[in-house]
Amino acid sequence: MERCVCHGNPLSKPSRREFLTVGAAGAMGFVLGDLLRLESLQAATNPAGPAPKAKSLLHIYLPGGMAHQESFDPKPYAPLEYRGSFGTVKTKLPGEVFCEVWHETAAIADKLCIVRSMSHGEAAHERGTHNMFTGYRPSPALQFPSLGSIVSHELGSRADLPAYVCVPNMPNPYAGTGYLSSSYGPFSLGSDPANGGFKVRDLALPGGVDANRFTRRRTALDAVNSHFESIEKADSIAAMDTFYQQAYSLISSQKAREAFNLNAEPAAIRDEYGRNEAGSRLLMARRLVAAGVRVVSVTYGGWDFHKQIVQETKKTVPSLDKAFSALIRDLDRTGLLDSTIVMLSSEFGRTPKINADAGRDHWPRVFSIALAGGGIARGKIVGSSNATAAEPDSEELGPADLFATLYSQMGIDYTKRLMSPGNRPIDIVREGKVRPILLG
């Protein structure tokens, strides 16, 4: 046993397996009803709190550390070596400005909640990334699960789709399952939606194999597996089982598979997002969220600008600015923003002062993130940093509080304890609390 298998998810897989082996329309009705019933039960996982505001979370992760000065927290009145050489742009929020490269996002700031007082103490990439994916400080004794895996564990999947998807790939080891079973791991698209001819592989049955033949194959497979599973117990085997069940769901649902088909989007929408890495990935993520994926984690760019921050920012930001603002507008237009939390974040910010190489170094003491939707406040700036963007000035927000707020919005009881190896119960969030100021 590699890790403990925690059956925290009442959408337990055997019912799906039975459904698939029966595989008829009559059974389908039963199972769907069952699923709905379970989903409504699931809503009660946080009995103390209100009904969940958010059904899904779309996380845009910018690896390397996005400078808060060159995004949502410019300091136009700081000395030159602090403020850098970008100007500012007025946002939709009275009196608030962003760095000028984010002008399209500035125009939709009335739909966002910008946090300017995010803060933690880890200045190394891997440690900071750990904080911002798990809500925990790294521990030598334990690997913590990512937000996506916790949601997958707590809420299970919807609409025959995986609960947690990474676009295009799992960005780092901390996006994984930690001490939870690997069954709660993400599904990686495996190729970049920005590539010409992009297609998620292996979703449909191969040519020459029809439903009948597939059923026969599965009968053979089940015969072999049942022998092995009667004698071997291991988390990795259980996880593989779960993934086979998920695969059967995907294979049998044309609707679920369609979520991965970027070509189904009208040309106008594709153009609005931009036909590039940022645009294609965010649009893909929106399709997945709309179809029922609980957590989509999109990775974009490399933001570790130790040198030449002006040039690098000009290279990296504009396509994201366009895609991100298009995403928010699109979600808002279709009404999905009410049930979808969008979070744009990085592992940390960057140093207050421009360094000798015209770049900025790692800075976790204070940095900015952007949130939107799913019951998060609309059109609000939360917290502030001091005059040189070096320390939080008000409403300091740590990863634990951020995660507590996100989980709570999704209807997950973040005070619950999950079992880690050695029967050691671990809080979903340790010493965190919901921050009402973030909520609308």
Added chain:
Amino acid sequence: MSQSILASFLFLAVAASAHAATARLDIYPNDVQLRTNFARQRMVVVATRPDGVTEDVTAKAKISLADGRIARIENSTVYPTADGQTKLQAQYDGQTAMTNMDVQNFAAARPIGFRTDVMPVFMRAGCNTGACHGSARGKDGFRLSLFGFDPEGDHFRLTRELGYRRINLAQPEESLLVQKSIGAVPHTGGKRFDATSEYAKTLLDWLQAGAPNDASNVPTVESVDIFPRELLLEGAGVKQQMIARAHYSDGSQRDVTNLAVFYSNNDNSAAVSPDGVVTAANRGEAFILARFNTKTVGSQALVLPAGLNYAPPTVPPANYIDELVNAKLQKLRILPSDICSDSVFLRRATIDITGVLPSDEEYRGFLDDKAADKRAKLVDRLLSQKAFAEIWAMKWAELLKVKSNLQASYKSIYLYANWLTEQIANNVPLNQIVRQLLASRGGTFSTPPTNFYQVENDTLKTSENVAQVFMGVRVQCAQCHNHPFDRWTMDDYYSFAAFFSQIGRKEGEDYRETIVFNSGGGEVNHPIGGRAMPPKFLGGAMADCNGKDRRQVLADWLTAPDNPFFAPSVANRVWAHFFGVGIVEPVDDIRVSNPASNPELLQRLGRKLVEYNYDFKRLVRDICLSQTYQRVTQTTASNEADQRNFAHGRVRRIQAEMLRDCVSEVTETKDKFRGLPLGARAVQIADGSTSDYFLETFGRSPRETVCACDVRSEPTLSQALHLLNGDTVQAKIRDGHLVPRLLAEKKSPEEIVKILYVRTLSRDPDAAELAALKKMLEGQPKPVEALEDIFWGLLNSREFCFNH
């Protein structure tokens, strides 16, 4: 009345001691030396029962001095009262423990020191941690170096910044330094210690002495001891006091129990208080660490529930591996699982040693063999195959980042990989291979090992990689500050990097070739103060590099038989391949705070490797013939929670390349990879940039870092989808024509099912399986399709993908 109470008390005491007789008594620390009037030493007395359980009996034991004039004992602490030597004795439960004590200059006063006395207070009270004043920008306007890596700078900031506020020599007790720490004025970090505590007194004494900096010859800490070294605690709530003692460069020693920082790596089993009191909780293992100055040391603490029924197993061990593994299991009161069957062993060993599956003939031959030593013969036969060398060449290529890119041309990487495979195939001792890599000079075409310096050309990175790959040590943290969880300082880091500061590189005649040479010049400078760091072995002495290639000097040191890092870390990697988890895990993160689960085993394997002249094949033989390797994966009631002590076999997903090769082998299909002939195996792929969807999906190492964690084995949805719908299984069954060929040979469908089972799973189908599959075959006009679907089912089965 009172007499009867006393009598019953005596009776209880006798009963208790009879229940838990003491087999051994120890008093810690040994050889106490007390110098100057600062000196004192806290003592602990530990009773060990015949079954190994330890108990802190300091309060119950009678501690006395042979010569009572030399010292006085108060609260189990000895204070010097006269110069001289004597014996310190503890008596408990009929046992006696004794240690020497030596007191000199007991009346002499030692001046207070900044580094010796004040800096440790900052560490103990948590002032200089990253969350507080140790942050790179300090906290609330006051900065200390992180974990005290820069004492000179700390002294400067304390005494020269902020005029008379931070320290006030006229009225020392009014200094903010004191006022803030005792909580007399508001302090973001709160009250750190009492105004009456020893820590406050130290700060005041130093201020009263004029806040002096130290003279240049102040003794430095050479090592730290922690006592007791091993704890076996029985029952939740049981306590044990720990002691930390420092040794200084002037030969003196000091009780630092009140200055060291104690922490546990597993609070769930044993937590430790700031004062060093360990409290047992749930069954399990913990490592209790003490950090003082830049040194971290640890003790192993095992926790057992009270009243456990346990009878040790009686099966004699097969070799030294079993002896050491069993000894640890016995301490944990865990019973190992049984030895696996022949068919399980055949499959397990064949996959682990050669990366392929046993053939039908091998399967029948092995099962029919009646020889008692047939497992040993099998292991020897497998070890002699080329495939064994290829797997290890691949594993080393992963660590050495053998991958072509813009800097390293395909040709030179191809030559590099071939060189590596050749060395391992020719059984060149590992230390020689590493020596050739590290000391290499010449062109990347003509002398392939020089590619080691082409795939990475950053000096600091190169030195980090050498430490991680060949020593299993991660020193990265020490680039910016002293390693918080290990012994490495910034000085260690930069003086180790100095070995790689004189590498010259130039373009060869062919522009794709790089010539690596010894430039003879260039230094690594310490970021604090900018001094050039002389080369010094990591955890070792200064190196004499005069007139020599520094890399050669390093290579000789690293691969010498007495090197404490190389052999154990390599042995650990070899071990991890066969058990899915290292004795130290992760295998390349050996540090004080990440201890080996079985340190004796790790050391013994290292020594064996040296004894075998670095021929790791012989080590593999020992491993595969141990009972420990041959245990079934099914657990018993006592060992089901065990993850790290090898009490049972471990189910492991077969690594990407080998899984790919197994699929090709059983379907009789051939693969084509760049640079290799048709039919080559995936483990033979030389260049890390050559890959395909199957290999990437199943977690092939991208060879971008030297981390062993780059090889991934956790299952994913993509893997399931690919096996179900992808072009690997489906196409290979079709292209291999195995089922039509067997039908043409007039084999019955049932015979074919059996053949497929043996090929893929190395076993015969059981009755239930056969019945279920026969039903599928009944009345099939085209048995080919049905049989191929059964083949498909076998290749998609968990049993096929996992080694068990």
